[in-house]
Amino acid sequence: MPTEPVVHLLPALAELPFREGYVRSIIYVSLYVSGTAVVLSTLFSIPAAIVMGFTDFPGKQVVKAIINTGMGFPSVVVGLLVLFAVSNQGPLGSLELVFTTEAMIMSQFVLATPPITAISLAAVTGVSDNVRDAARALGGTRLDVALVVIKEARYGIATAVLAGFGRAISEVGSVLIVGGNITSSSGISKTRTLTTAIQLEARQGRYETAMVLGGVLLALVLTVNAIVVRFGDGGAMNQ
């Protein structure tokens, strides 16, 4: 019977541990950590890209080189550095952030900021000087000109934000180190994300659960990428 393998799998699917909202809490922690990190990173990155796109200052090329290098930062190294920073002996030790979602947000902020800044900067510098001149000639202040540039670069900036989110949500090294992959005694995720949960479930041989979580993560990343592609097309169609 060709359907036999599928039928054989059904009991296994029915027995998956969706107990007490385990998967739901993991999805929530993942989205909360990555979403917050990306929002904070965006609030920092877009003004930074605007300033760098608009002004010349000594060391600008060095800053650009650091940002570009930052896009390739190994996430485990970032996790390690954030762990040192928040550990008892670290500069942020008094805040007691080890194994908290706040520490995870910090590490994902560090990871998401370089790609968001670099892609936004490319989008902002791609806006023609003529458009800036036009905004100024029509009576715009510096802030008005900056807003026009953001608006003209909106497809590129949206791509940057979504790319940053994609990097954050699919990253495993740093959240494992600073978050500790913890659940409460009732099995609800405290600092367990989709990626760290998959790593744990696979290591413990619960492949079905790992597969389901992998499917959820894949669906989330695909959704984000679909939005990126759509925005990209939007930009291209309007060129």
Added chain:
Amino acid sequence: MIRLSNVSHAYDSETIVEELSISVEPGEVVTVIGPSGVGKTTLLRILALFTRPTDGTVELDGTSVWDVDEEERLALRRRIGMVFQDASLFDATVARNVEYGLRVRQPWRDRVRDALHSVVASNGTPEAVEQSLDVVGLSEKTDQSARSLSGGEAQRVSFARALAYDPTYLFLDEPTSDLDPRNTDVIEKAILEARDRGIGVVVATHDMHQAERIADRVGVLLGDGFTEVGPAEKVFEEPDDERTRKFVSGELVY
């Protein structure tokens, strides 16, 4: 009146324009003619308060514009419109483009309110926007995307965009250099209409016939400065300066 007195400008120690003096009154069309690369664009950018000249003074109704603070200069700048050779429209509808100058002049409270309102319903098109688009014959394109316009239409929208907030002075840099005769005719008529509204218009052009068609006064910019500034008939018919005479009669003098 906007007046340049002995204005010189240099980029990286290379002199672009030297010792220029010219004044423009509201309600007149002054064309600046001269070959490419002679500094016409630099002159317009100085007039539009975009570029601070390295030497000389720029006065608007008696105020030396580079001796006042930035806020006051912004207020002066907002009495001026400038249309560039490149239409440089924003990626938005024609109406949003033409409305821009009006929008930036509103208090932030009104701008935020309008932006929020536009999410749920249309704010309508301001009358000044419709009138300006009417002047350039594009009132039927109000809701069209600026990206979908032809080059000539885009340049006409760029003109309407500067006209919408009713400036006292309007500076146009080669506004018709890339346009076909029909679009050129529309822009020239719009320039004359702007003049009739009391706007002082300066048009930089290398098209001498256009200068003859629209100018009340003409400034001839050759080499290092104005060789002649005066009423159009005089400059074209009996110029005082020998180089001007050669230039307007079509001889190469540069």
